Amino acid sequence: MRMPTILLTNDDGIGSPGLKALARALAEIARIVVVAPDGNRSGVSHAITTGDSVGIAPYHGIDGVRAYACTGTPADCAVIGIGELCEGRPDLVVSGINDGPNLADDVNYSGTVAGAVEAVLLGVRALAVSLASDPDDPSMPRRWESAAEQARLIIPLALAELPPERYWNVNVPNLAPEELLGFRFTNLGRKRYGDTIARTDERRDARYFRVWNLPGRSDSEDPDCDIGAVLRGYVSITPIAIDRTDRAELNRLRLAPVPGV
Numbered sequence: 001m002r003m004p005t006i007l008l009t010n011d012d013g014i015g016s017p018g019l020k021a022l023a024r025a026l027a028e029i030a031r032i033v034v035v036a037p038d039g040n041r042s043g044v045s046h047a048i049t050t051g052d053s054v055g056i057a058p059y060h061g062i063d064g065v066r067a068y069a070c071t072g073t074p075a076d077c078a079v080i081g082i083g084e085l086c087e088g089r090p091d092l093v094v095s096g097i098n099d100g101p102n103l104a105d106d107v108n109y110s111g112t113v114a115g116a117v118e119a120v121l122l123g124v125r126a127l128a129v130s131l132a133s134d135p136d137d138p139s140m141p142r143r144w145e146s147a148a149e150q151a152r153l154i155i156p157l158a159l160a161e162l163p164p165e166r167y168w169n170v171n172v173p174n175l176a177p178e179e180l181l182g183f184r185f186t187n188l189g190r191k192r193y194g195d196t197i198a199r200t201d202e203r204r205d206a207r208y209f210r211v212w213n214l215p216g217r218s219d220s221e222d223p224d225c226d227i228g229a230v231l232r233g234y235v236s237i238t239p240i241a242i243d244r245t246d247r248a249e250l251n252r253l254r255l256a257p258v259p260g261v
Contacts, residue, residue, distance in 0.1 A: 004091035004159060006030040007119070009077040010098065011041045011111025014059050014069045017144050018097030018131060023065045025148035026094070029155060033090070034059070034067035035081035037111075041073055042135075046114040048075040056080060074115035082122050092159060093119035096129030097147050101171050103132075103226045104189040107240065116167045120242055125162040127154065132230050133174045140174070147172040150180070150235050169238040171230050184234040189225035 006026055010019045014036040023032050035056070054072035061067070068085060070077045078093060095115030102110045107128075116126035131147045134140050150172050158168060169188075173180060201208040222228045226236040 004030045004155075005086055005088065006032055006155070007078070007081045007086055007090040007093045007124075008032060008034045009036050009074050009081065009093065009095050009115040011037065011044065011074045011095075011115065012099055013037050013040045014067065015061060016097075016099065017142065018099055018147070020062055021144035021148040022094065022097050022129065022151060023062050023067075025145070025152045026155065027065060029152060030091075032065050033081060033086050034062060034065055035070055035077040035085055036067070037074060037077060038069040038071055041111045043109050044073050044111040044114070045109050046075050046117060047073045047111075048079070048118070049073065054080065056085070074111040075118040078115050078118040078122065082119065082124055090124055092155065093124050093126040094129060094151065094155075095119075095126065096131075096170075097144060097151065097172075098128075098130035099133055099142065100130065100135035101132040101230065102128060102130040102169060103171055103230065103236070104191040105193065106191065107169060107188065113169060116169075117242065120165065120167050123164070125158060126167040127151070127158055127170055128167065129170045129172070131172050131174055143172075143174050143176060146175065146177045146180070149177060150183075154183070154237065165242045166239055167242075169226070169236075169240055171226055171236045171238075173230050173233050173235070175233060179233065180235060181233040182235070184229040184236055186224060186226045186229045186236045186238050188238055188240070189220075189222060189227040191227070 049072045059067040059069045095112045098112040107113045113128045116128040119126035129151045198210045229236040
């Protein structure tokens with residue numbers, strides 16, 4: 001039986017322990033190629049490099065795995081990995097494992113998720129995988145191996161069940177394997193962010209600000225959404241469509257009277 005080819009990328013960078021744990025786990029079931037940013041690209045969303053060159057260099061920090069460091073974004077990594085470095089189209093792209101959850105509205109900002117989205121736009125099935133750790137607390141133990149094992153278990157299902165124009169957003173609680181309660185298919189929850197802006201510097205020709213999101217109210221009480229499932233100890237798998245059209249609203253508007261017509 002032919003081993004599938006899986007392209008790995010992320011937004012935390014080629015040296016991320018989450019990426020390395022994922023590569024080790026998936027190398028047992030697939031031929032792995034890694035193309036990941038040469039540094040941290042967290043929060044870049046679906047940025048892609050236009051009008052400039054993107055550099056690719058071999059990376060030798062993942063034993064037994066062909067890997068490349070990219071000067072661009074996660075979306076760039078997906079494009080170049082699929083188009084140039086996999087020696088044929090991969091069967092699946094997995095982006096992660098991210099240090100920190102990508103739940104609810106996080107998917108709009110996440111470079112990890114964007115790596116998966118770009119793959120789907122190019123016609124390749126994809127997963128985004130995140131560990132629900134606290135990226136602002138470096139002292140917190142990370143259960144990388146546990147999250148990588150959950151991703152490995154999902155791969156056969158993804159290869160069999162993922163339809164075109166969809167990706168799965170996977171979030172794994174930061175727990176030991178024996179503490180996890182299983183898998184749960186979920187909808188995206190909602191997070192209500194409060195943007196905070198602080199002036200950091202002022203020079204002769206410009207003012208400088210730092211912008212960050214403070215978490216507000218979220219759908220933590222809903223067990224069927226991704227936030228609620230992860231808080232309860234389940235691995236959340238959220239199927240997300242590339243087509244964002246609101247069909248119900250579209251149909252309503254098509255029946256509505258149009259002013260001036």
